[in-house]
Amino acid sequence: MLVLSTVRLNIRPFVEGDAPAMAEVLGDAEVMRFSDSGPLNQVQVSDWLGEQVKAYSLSPDFGRWAISATESERAIGYIGLTQDEGRTAAREAELGFRLARRGWGKGYATEAAQAVVEAVFRAGRVDRLIGIVDPHNSASVRVLQKLGMSYARPITFEGYDYPDHLYVLDRPGL
Numbered sequence: 001m002l003v004l005s006t007v008r009l010n011i012r013p014f015v016e017g018d019a020p021a022m023a024e025v026l027g028d029a030e031v032m033r034f035s036d037s038g039p040l041n042q043v044q045v046s047d048w049l050g051e052q053v054k055a056y057s058l059s060p061d062f063g064r065w066a067i068s069a070t071e072s073e074r075a076i077g078y079i080g081l082t083q084d085e086g087r088t089a090a091r092e093a094e095l096g097f098r099l100a101r102r103g104w105g106k107g108y109a110t111e112a113a114q115a116v117v118e119a120v121f122r123a124g125r126v127d128r129l130i131g132i133v134d135p136h137n138s139a140s141v142r143v144l145q146k147l148g149m150s151y152a153r154p155i156t157f158e159g160y161d162y163p164d165h166l167y168v169l170d171r172p173g174l
């Protein structure tokens, strides 16, 4: 189970009490602009949290974790390290992140993601991290670039009329 601290952030498992804080994140249309679902209502946020908590027991090393600032328990977003048959190959995981708007522009996503990248590679759990991003999502593209990820190829999912971009980062020493 992932528990990490950086200079300014804590990364920890979600609990059901994170619902109000995560409603601020997942209920915001601007935050969810590049998501498949659009903004989530309160019931959907509770369901989403329940899925994350349940996933820890099935696969403790992968999933989505809460990001909070060190001075507060309140979640300001999530960082994800997920494996999904349709998206990741063997020994791969996908990095994802989403932050409340008030957390943007402070380097938080990069700080959290750097800590997770280091931890997962140090533990040797995967050989490659991928990031899948809408090319118009400039902030997210920039975070992937700051992590040292390289653009690999376009990837078009069913129902989409233009491709996302796949970024990759291999475990050092491979």
Ligand SMILES: CC(C)(COP(=O)(O)OP(=O)(O)OC[C@H]1O[C@@H](n2cnc3c(N)ncnc32)[C@H](O)[C@@H]1OP(=O)(O)O)[C@@H](O)C(=O)NCCC(=O)NCCS
Pocket (backbone or CB within 6 Å): 030, 031, 032, 034, 096, 097, 098, 099, 100, 103, 104, 105, 106, 107, 108, 109, 110, 111, 132, 133, 134, 137, 138, 139, 140, 142, 143
């Ligand atoms: C993507 C997201 C997590 C970034 O969070 P963040 O903490 O602001 O990211 P950071 O501060 O670590 O880095 C953002 C970088 O993007 C840059 N950036 C932000 N908005 C930008 C824009 N519109 N155009 C170009 N660059 C932009 C910032 O300047 C910064 O780069 P820099 O350090 O070189 O100046 C946040 O914007 C978010 O939650 N967006 C909505 C959810 C989302 O799209 N998630 C990703 C799905 S793949």
